[in-house]
Amino acid sequence: xxxxxxxxxxxxxxxxxxxxxxxxxxxxxxxxxxxxxxxxxxxxxxxxxxxxxxxxxxxxxxxxxxxxxxxxxxxxxxxxxxxxxxxxxxxxxxxxxxxxxxxxxxxxxxxxxxxxxxxxxxxxxxxxxxxxxxxxxxxxxxxxxxxxxxxxxxxxxxxxxxxxxxxxxxxxxxxxxxxxxxxxxxxxxxxxxxxxxxxxxxxxxxxxxxxxxxxxxxxxxxxxxxxxxxxxxxxxxxxxxxxxxxxxxxxxxxxxxxxxxxxxxxxxxxxxxxxxxxxxxxxxxxxxxxxxxxxxxxxxxxxxxxxxxxxxxxxxxxxxxxxxxxxxxxxxxxxxxxxxxxxxxxxxxxxx
Amino acid sequence: xxxxxxxxxxxxxxxxxxxxxxxxxxxxxxxxxxxxxxxxxxxxxxxxxxxxxxxxxxxxxxxxxxxxxxxxxxxxxxxxxxxxxxxxxxxxxxxxxxxxxxxxxxxxxxxxxxxxxxxxxxxxxxxxxxxxxxxxxxxxxxxxxxxxxxxxxxxxxxxxxxxxxxxxxxxxxxxxxxxxxxxxxxxxxxxxxxxxxxxxxxxxxxxxxxxxxxxxxxxxxxxxxxxxxxxxxxxxxxxxxxxxxxxxxxxxxxxxxxxxxxxxxxxxxxxxxxxxxxxxxxxxxxxxxxxxxxxxxxxxxxxxxxxxxxxxxxxxxxxxxxxxxxxxxxxxxxxxxxx
Numbered sequence: 247x248x249x250x251x252x253x254x255x256x257x258x259x260x261x262x263x264x265x266x267x268x269x270x271x272x273x274x275x276x277x278x279x280x281x282x283x284x285x286x287x288x289x290x291x292x293x294x295x296x297x298x299x300x301x302x303x304x305x306x307x308x309x310x311x312x313x314x315x316x317x318x319x320x321x322x323x324x325x326x327x328x329x330x331x332x333x334x335x336x337x338x339x340x341x342x343x344x345x346x347x348x349x350x351x352x353x354x355x356x357x358x359x360x361x362x363x364x365x366x367x368x369x370x371x372x373x374x375x376x377x378x379x380x381x382x383x384x385x386x387x388x389x390x391x392x393x394x395x396x397x398x399x400x401x402x403x404x405x406x407x408x409x410x411x412x413x414x415x416x417x418x419x420x421x422x423x424x425x426x427x428x429x430x431x432x433x434x435x436x437x438x439x440x441x442x443x444x445x446x447x448x449x450x451x452x453x454x455x456x457x458x459x460x461x462x463x464x465x466x467x468x469x470x471x472x473x474x475x476x477x478x479x480x481x482x483x484x485x486x487x488x489x490x491x492x493x494x495x496x497x498x499x500x501x502x503x504x505x506x507x508x509x510x511x512x513x514x515x516x517x518x519x520x521x522x523x524x525x526x527x528x529x530x531x532x533x534x535x536x537x538x539x540x541x542x543x544x545x546x547x548x549x550x551x552x553x554x555x556x557x558x559x560x561x562x563x564x565x566x567x568x569x570x571x572x573x574x575x576x577x578x579x580x581x582x583x584x585x586x587x588x589x590x591x592x593x594x595x596x597x598x
Numbered sequence: 599x600x601x602x603x604x605x606x607x608x609x610x611x612x613x614x615x616x617x618x619x620x621x622x623x624x625x626x627x628x629x630x631x632x633x634x635x636x637x638x639x640x641x642x643x644x645x646x647x648x649x650x651x652x653x654x655x656x657x658x659x660x661x662x663x664x665x666x667x668x669x670x671x672x673x674x675x676x677x678x679x680x681x682x683x684x685x686x687x688x689x690x691x692x693x694x695x696x697x698x699x700x701x702x703x704x705x706x707x708x709x710x711x712x713x714x715x716x717x718x719x720x721x722x723x724x725x726x727x728x729x730x731x732x733x734x735x736x737x738x739x740x741x742x743x744x745x746x747x748x749x750x751x752x753x754x755x756x757x758x759x760x761x762x763x764x765x766x767x768x769x770x771x772x773x774x775x776x777x778x779x780x781x782x783x784x785x786x787x788x789x790x791x792x793x794x795x796x797x798x799x800x801x802x803x804x805x806x807x808x809x810x811x812x813x814x815x816x817x818x819x820x821x822x823x824x825x826x827x828x829x830x831x832x833x834x835x836x837x838x839x840x841x842x843x844x845x846x847x848x849x850x851x852x853x854x855x856x857x858x859x860x861x862x863x864x865x866x867x868x869x870x871x872x873x874x875x876x877x878x879x880x881x882x883x884x885x886x887x888x889x890x891x892x893x894x895x896x897x898x899x900x901x902x903x904x905x906x907x908x909x910x911x912x913x914x915x916x917x918x919x920x921x922x923x924x925x926x927x928x929x930x931x932x933x934x935x936x937x
Contacts, residue, residue: 306837341839349837354830359852359927368848372840402928418838 287473356403488563690903700903711884722812730819753814778881863919
């Protein structure tokens, strides 16, 4: 990643919530860089903090969450922007103009009492854009997500199907020509075919509009089809990051390996599916040492007492494990991940 | 499709109105000492007082004139006579005591009642919406909890209690407002400032007592707003960097007020009937007071007439609510389909 330009730099990011039983830290000292025009996938189980990490790119962690650390945005031309220090009005301009976000509630992302057209128009208006030119762009965008612009613009959200709403929202997210699009589980409520078509669509849009995509999901097979790099989150922090190939063939954190091993495969009966033993840690009472040690076969006293920093595995890959070079032997991956050509063929064959 | 719905809905309204009038007619007739009987007694009493005799045929004639009914005809004939005069001639009969047509009496009184009730509703609902919205934005603050308690308290207080307290504090202890009536004595009626002032001065307390207790809708507004504040589309609107004023009005305001629209229209229907007690307390000669007095002396034509008017207002208000809801909430526009 040394020779590519960085668009987002996150350092020491912490997101905390005050709760009755103490402070809940849902993102812990996270560091991550996003390169311009790449697709970065962030994967993790439910409650691992991935949505919170994504929200902090727009300083949009919901109240009463507190975000601390540094989130720096590097525009193509101009000075770096420290996102967490923006005033309210600056933040309003930054959002959607520099970074847009499509999040998992796409089904209800539109105001139910106004037409889709109004959503485009008010977005352009509140960002002081030229409305006729902006609406032309909106029509182009709707066409490029395979929707009939006039019909969609004249519709209310309840008149559209889930997939149409999701695509209309993606078009809406691009109307101000942002540099970065953050997608928080954009395919969660869609069927498999629609998921695939959204992924294809995102690839096309990325090429057409020079986008940087940050794609958050818990669906590993989907991510492998889209992402250039993948960051794996476990217990509120990033435990491994690398190119998609690095993680698929040389995963060096025991959690990543276990995650790959548990990827569902249609050829395996449900009761024979692998699971990761144990349960995920609590965001309030955090354990000392490596957060994964209670579930890790490699764990020793070192892991229980000291938290591992990110170790460089290779040029493009880092892993937060003291024993990253032993992980492959300790956690073997029994079934090939379903992205591999053989499994894909087998799955498809089963369908026929 | 929408034209079809319109016809269907208007048809339903007419049917409802017709059925209510029929039911009322039957109930009044079946009451011991129904309208005709009551009138006959009134005439006989007057006659005994004057010492003259009057032949029964003359009494029947008088009864027919006042009530639009031939009292000894079978009930279905009476029903036919009454309905045809109500619907075809817009004739509601004559008051038993004043020699005035019921329609005239009502036409005189209704504007006064409308004045206080419409103002009370508008003030009450505006106050509720603003208060409810502020409570929702400051959810869980001290302001929110104190206002909730106060509003629940007000909402559970019958408005006549507030009326009596207002009269006590603002009319008797401090003579800010008159205790009753609708205009001051000796004020020249007409389109002049003194007359308008006098009207406002007299209407202030009834309006205030009705609107303060109408603040109960603030809790509905608060609940609606809190729900909308948690909606995904609100978060997306914030992420889209929309102006706060737009989010407050177009997103939160509009979606929170919507469900209250029907409530408001049904409230209009209740306005005239609730005026019965308020007007009694403030001795405000509106239609409510007319009804109250009519009940006391069994002035059946007036009772029937005002009931028909109340029904009409109710049915029309709900009809308007139904027909216009599609315009303000697009999700309802397909209304007639799933009936």
